[in-house]
Amino acid sequence: xxxxxxxxxxxxxxxxxxxxxxxxxxxxxxxxxxxxxxxxxxxxxxxxxxxxxxxxxxxxxxxxxxxxxxxxxxxxxxxxxxxxxxxxxxxxxxxxxxxxxxxxxxxxxxxxxxxxxxxxxxxxxxxxxxxxxxxxxxxxxxxxxx
Amino acid sequence: xxxxxxxxxxxxxxxxxxxxxxxxxxxxxxxxxxxxxxxxxxxxxxxxxxxxxxxxxxxxxxxxxxxxxxxxxxxxxxxxxxxxxxxxxxxxxxxxxxxxxxxxxxxxxxxxxxxxxxxxxxxxxxxxxxxxxxxxxxxxxxxxxxxxxxxxxxxxxxx
Numbered sequence: 001x002x003x004x005x006x007x008x009x010x011x012x013x014x015x016x017x018x019x020x021x022x023x024x025x026x027x028x029x030x031x032x033x034x035x036x037x038x039x040x041x042x043x044x045x046x047x048x049x050x051x052x053x054x055x056x057x058x059x060x061x062x063x064x065x066x067x068x069x070x071x072x073x074x075x076x077x078x079x080x081x082x083x084x085x086x087x088x089x090x091x092x093x094x095x096x097x098x099x100x101x102x103x104x105x106x107x108x109x110x111x112x113x114x115x116x117x118x119x120x121x122x123x124x125x126x127x128x129x130x131x132x133x134x135x136x137x138x139x140x141x142x143x144x145x146x
Numbered sequence: 147x148x149x150x151x152x153x154x155x156x157x158x159x160x161x162x163x164x165x166x167x168x169x170x171x172x173x174x175x176x177x178x179x180x181x182x183x184x185x186x187x188x189x190x191x192x193x194x195x196x197x198x199x200x201x202x203x204x205x206x207x208x209x210x211x212x213x214x215x216x217x218x219x220x221x222x223x224x225x226x227x228x229x230x231x232x233x234x235x236x237x238x239x240x241x242x243x244x245x246x247x248x249x250x251x252x253x254x255x256x257x258x259x260x261x262x263x264x265x266x267x268x269x270x271x272x273x274x275x276x277x278x279x280x281x282x283x284x285x286x287x288x289x290x291x292x293x294x295x296x297x298x299x300x301x302x303x304x305x
Contacts, residue, residue: 065213068220069236075223076235077189077200077244085233087223099226104248109194 003040006047006102006110010038013111031118034125046101049114051121053086053094054128057135064092067131071124084117086124094128096121149195149249152278157188159279160286184290197247199286201232203293207239215300222296230292243293251278 003021011019014029021027023042028035037050057064071094074080084098098117100110154170157177161169164181171177175190185202209215219241222228232245251273273281 065216068213068216072216072219072234072236072241074235075220075233075244076237076242077198078233078235078246083194083246085223085226086220087225088217088220089224090221094220095224097223097226101248104250 003042006040009107010111010114013115031115032122034118034121036114036118044101046099047110049084049098049100049117051096051098051117053096053121054125055132056088056092056094056128057131059092061131061135061138063131063135067128082116082120083113084120094124096124150190150192152249152251153190153197155275155279156282160282163283184286186286186290195249197249199232199245199247199289201243201245201286201290201293203234203241203243204297205239206236206241206297210301218300219296229296230289232289232292234293234296241293241297243289245289251281 003023007019007021010021011017014031016029019029021038021040023040026037026039028037030036034051037052039048040046041048056067068088071086071088075086078085081096084096087095087097089095096117098113100107100113157169157171158167160179161167164179169177169179171188171190175192177188179186179188187200189198189200190196191198206212206215216236219234219236223233226233228234229243230245232243235242235244
């Protein structure tokens, strides 16, 4: 499957008529409220999507371990992550990642799955923002949540 | 041959290699396999035409620093790179490695070491029926081994 074919598959649902993936070069898209990074890895025949979700509360915050547990529970069998995988970088920033190996019986579902992934990531982003505010409020008595 | 038939053939070949020639997915498309010291579960998703493979990596309740271990697990999921292309997840106190096999099976779905056995195959080409049959036999020990290496690295006693 070529990058052109994948681009065509995604263009209509994304509402971007001239959408064109270049093999092995990351493309960033704003879908709903989030920036999504897409790469077609030509050697692997795989579309990889990365959706930045947000930072965890800092180390030492009581909710950090709880959130990590919840994210890993969502990753169990990829049920709570809707086929994707929640991950974290060394700075504690959470991502939702997806891979689609193509051609595949799942390729027609790619646009729908990507759309659902963004909504799921938005929900988690909102949750992480609230947790960060709560952690900040706990550490700074003068902090006022708006 | 349908994707489900390919999976059935892979499971049969796996069973034969384990001395269990009757090994098969049940009518719900599920199978649990417990070749000591590991534990595997297979689920065929007929909607997605995908085989989900789960490997019980280990019980983390005895880990000295659970918080750090969980951080490492979530980081291992980054880029699907940490544990043989699978994703670590938590079920209670059990760390479970899950892997999703999409069909048609293509050589790049296989990790680098296994892929080298199919070097004559062009990338993005479907692998041969013989290689398909052998896939689980070759891949499951690697998946389990990668999970064990991860946990050992985190100081968790593994089987």
